[in-house]
Amino acid sequence: MPIPSLDRDVEQRLRRDDVRYTRGRRAVVQALATAAGPRSAAELHQDMGSDVPLSSLYRTLTVLEEANIISPHFGARGLTRYELAEWITGHHHHYVCIECGAVEDIDVSEEIEHKVDALVEEISGMASFNPTSHVLEIEGRCRRCR
Amino acid sequence: MPIPSLDRDVEQRLRRDDVRYTRGRRAVVQALATAAGPRSAAELHQDMGSDVPLSSLYRTLTVLEEANIISPHFGARGLTRYELAEWITGHHHHYVCIECGAVEDIDVSEEIEHKVDALVEEISGMASFNPTSHVLEIEGRCRRCR
DNA sequence: TTCCTTGCAAACGATTTGCATTGGA
DNA sequence: TCCAATGCAAATCGTTTGCAAGGAA
Numbered sequence A, B: 001m002p003i004p005s006l007d008r009d010v011e012q013r014l015r016r017d018d019v020r021y022t023r024g025r026r027a028v029v030q031a032l033a034t035a036a037g038p039r040s041a042a043e044l045h046q047d048m049g050s051d052v053p054l055s056s057l058y059r060t061l062t063v064l065e066e067a068n069i070i071s072p073h074f075g076a077r078g079l080t081r082y083e084l085a086e087w088i089t090g091h092h093h094h095y096v097c098i099e100c101g102a103v104e105d106i107d108v109s110e111e112i113e114h115k116v117d118a119l120v121e122e123i124s125g126m127a128s129f130n131p132t133s134h135v136l137e138i139e140g141r142c143r144r145c146r
Numbered sequence C: 001t002t003c004c005t006t007g008c009a010a011a012c013g014a015t016t017t018g019c020a021t022t023g024g025a
Numbered sequence D: 001t002c003c004a005a006t007g008c009a010a011a012t013c014g015t016t017t018g019c020a021a022g023g024a025a
Helices: A006-016 A023-034 A041-047 A054-066 A110-127 B006-016 B023-034 B041-047 B054-066 B110-127
Strands: A070-076 A079-084 A093-097 A103-106 A131-140 B070-076 B079-084 B093-097 B103-106 B131-140
Touching: A006 A023, A023 A041, A023 A054, A023 A070, A023 A079, A041 A054, A041 A079, A054 A070, A054 A079, A070 A093, A070 A103, A110 A131, A110 B110, A110 B131, A131 B110, B006 B023, B023 B041, B023 B054, B023 B070, B023 B079, B041 B054, B041 B079, B054 B070, B054 B079, B070 B093, B070 B103, B110 B131
Parallel strands: A093 A131, B093 B131
Antiparallel strands: A070 A079, A070 B070, A093 A103, A131 B131, B070 B079, B093 B103
16 A cells, blocks of 8 residues: 655654654654554564664654554454554555454445445434444454464 | 343353353353443453452453353453353444543444445455454544543 | 362563663754 | 653553462262
């Protein structure tokens, strides 16, 4: 999923908060941009060559989350994975392996997404909720675990 | 959500695995049966009066999960919440507060659930996945946080 | 007696924090 | 220069485990 103006957009967004777009932060954004799904701190640590200390990585993730560059995903026991925020990647869903916990992105057509939205509205209406967004995850066994 | 034959059903299910349905286990099942949504070990500990040691509670949760009496829910940073398995409560969805992380059950009509299933099938088909189930969570701010 | 179950304390893995150092505007 | 960002080590939090004691069949 190539995002042409990614660095520019992120830098601009960070500048708003007076936050610097440093080498370490660029590396995380890069790693997430090329990942096939949400990644945990440990996974990013591997992806990135393991020289950055974990504590710095966690700090970077916190900063990026606060600036709304990345979003947390809680789909596995006791660990948080991150992905680029939807204003960057566009709205999407996840395929989650019930065996190993791996998570993969699913992009859906606008047409289908409209149907999802309509359903969420319908359900929320009946329960008198005020939805701001939704999460749809499809569970199954991934290639490796099948 | 009153479940008339709950204790009987659970006991029977546990006996299959040669697992005893002890006082502590009954208490957890009871607490979950009356909860409005998934509960974490710490939350259950409070719900139950706090005299059971946490380690026992965790062990109970492990046993009940292995016997498929309860199911884990990962919707919050670094903590697992549990709810009664869907063969007991019926399939349902969740309303998740984006502010405080509280989770509440949403029961939907069969009619709507059919639509959800159809959508999941449609999406999975396009991605050549083999779905065994799905999770739909509606996000918003709960009464308290609004 | 024979296992399953529980309690307590220590161990663990993911994440956070204090503090001194480094680095960029 | 000056404050944000980083590295390292220690602390914290949710959860798990070893081991000895308690209980039910």
